[in-house]
Structure formats: structure tokens, C-alpha cells
Amino acid sequence: GIQVEQSPPDLILQEGANSTLRCNFSDSVNNLQWFHQNPWGQLINLFYIPSGTKQNGRLSATTVATERYSLLYISSSQTTDSGVYFCAVAGAAGNKLTFGGGTRVLVKP
Amino acid sequence: DVKVTQSSRYLVKRTGEKVFLECVQDMDHENMFWYRQDPGLGLRLIYFSYDVKMKEKGDIPEGYSVSREKKERFSLILESASTNQTSMYLCASSLYGQGISPYEQYFGPGTRLTVT
Numbered sequence: 001g002i003q004v005e006q007s008p009p010d011l012i013l014q015e016g017a018n019s020t021l022r023c024n025f026s027d028s029v030n031n032l033q034w035f036h037q038n039p040w041g042q043l044i045n046l047f048y049i050p051s052g053t054k055q056n057g058r059l060s061a062t063t064v065a066t067e068r069y070s071l072l073y074i075s076s077s078q079t080t081d082s083g084v085y086f087c088a089v090a091g092a093a094g095n096k097l098t099f100g101g102g103t104r105v106l107v108k109p
Numbered sequence: 110d111v112k113v114t115q116s117s118r119y120l121v122k123r124t125g126e127k128v129f130l131e132c133v134q135d136m137d138h139e140n141m142f143w144y145r146q147d148p149g150l151g152l153r154l155i156y157f158s159y160d161v162k163m164k165e166k167g168d169i170p171e172g173y174s175v176s177r178e179k180k181e182r183f184s185l186i187l188e189s190a191s192t193n194q195t196s197m198y199l200c201a202s203s204l205y206g207q208g209i210s211p212y213e214q215y216f217g218p219g220t221r222l223t224v225t
Contacts, residue, residue, distance in 0.1 A: 033213060033214065035216075040218070041146075041221070042218045045213065045215060048210040048212075048213040086152070088214075095205070095212050097154070097214060101151055
């Protein structure tokens with residue numbers, strides 16, 4: 001099956017800083033999603049981005065499918081950005097997600 | 110907005126009990142999924158369903174079964190709960206290959222199950 005690796009595993013930021021999270025995957029994908037897991041365990045959809053670039057407020061994401069990686073950018077970080085960020089991908093069938101190990105982000109005031 | 114709800118946020122059961130976890134989605138999605146999340150092991154797919162009465166095993170189906178009698182509802186069943194099934198259980202749903210985000214999955218709030 002597809003392998004998914006996220007880096008870094010942990011990230012500590014000062015409020016207002018910018019950061020980049022990376023997701024590498026081992027095969028071509030039909031689905032790539034970024035999620036933010038809040039302290040209560042809910043997975044919040046950030047981006048559906050099997051290719052290309054998208055932006056939503058202070059967050060943006062880019063997937064370079066030919067090189068098998070995706071990047072999530074957080075700009076002007078806020079304490080509410082703290083939590084775990086997951087990248088998840090699915091191959092040809094598109095409907096069975098494999099999750100990366102996550103990046104745990106802590107934004108300090 | 111897509112809404113996926115799960116029957117309980119927290120659940121405590123005894124070893125050997127039969128446990129039902131319920132998931133309901135309101136967006137007429139064909140696909141529904143059950144995952145479990147454990148520290149150090151991440152999120153893993155238990156079962157999924159692509160239509161009423163249809164199911165497929167995921168990566169870790171042992172000890173679980175599922176039921177999908179109606180399109181909007183997907184149940185996860187622990188036939189005889191064991192302590193190693195203590196975990197966070199997450200349900201998700203998605204369309205089947207249609208629309209602008211054809212496979213985007215939406216998750217419920219999760220159920221933290223403790224088996225004692």
C-alpha cells in the first residue's frame with residue numbers, strides 16, 4: 001500500500017511565526033487531504049488537494065503530484081492553530097485513506 | 110455543510126460485552142468508513158461501505174463487524190469487547206467519485222471507548 005511520511009513530527013512556534021509542514025507519499029494519488037485535529041479529537045477538513053495549490057485565509061497548500069509531496073503553509077500562526085495536522089492520501093480507487101503520522105504543532109503566545 | 114454524527118462521545122464497557130457504535134451522515138454520501146486512532150499507531154481503517162448492505166474490510170477488521178441497512182447510517186459492532194479495543198473510533202463519509210472533490214472524506218467527532 002501507499003506509504004505516507006510527515007515532517008517534522010513536532011513543531012513549536014511563537015505566535016505570529018510562519019511554518020511549513022511536509023507530506024511525502026510513495027505512489028500516485030487520487031485523493032490527498034489535510035486535516036487539523038483539535039484537542040477534542042475532531043478532524044477538521046483543511047484542504048482537499050490531490051494536485052495544485054489552494055489557499056484559505058492564513059493557510060495554503062500545494063501538492064506536486066509528479067514529485068509525490070504536499071506542503072501545508074501556516075502564516076501568522078495563532079494559538080488556536082495548535083493541534084495535530086494530518087496528511088492522508090488514497091490511490092487509484094480514491095476512497096481508502098492512508099494517514100501519515102501527523103505533525104504536532106504548539107503555538108506559544 | 111456536511112454533518113457526520115456519532116452516537117456517543119465517551120463510552121465505557123466491560124470485557125465481553127457486545128458494543129454498538131453508530132454513525133449517521135446527512136449528505137446522501139455513498140461511502141462510509143470506520144477508523145480507530147491509537148497513540149503511536151495513527152489512524153487505521155477498520156471497515157468501509159460503498160453502498161447499503163455492502164462492506165469491505167479495511168486494514169484491521171479482526172474483532173469487528175459492521176452493518177449498513179440504510180444509506181445514512183453505518184454501525185460498528187464489537188461482538189465481544191476486549192481491552193485491546195480501547196481506542197478512539199472515528200466515522201467518516203464521502204461521495205463516490207462525483208463533484209468537485211469526488212473523494213473528500215468528512216469525519217464525525219469521534220467516540221472514546223474504554224473497555225475495562
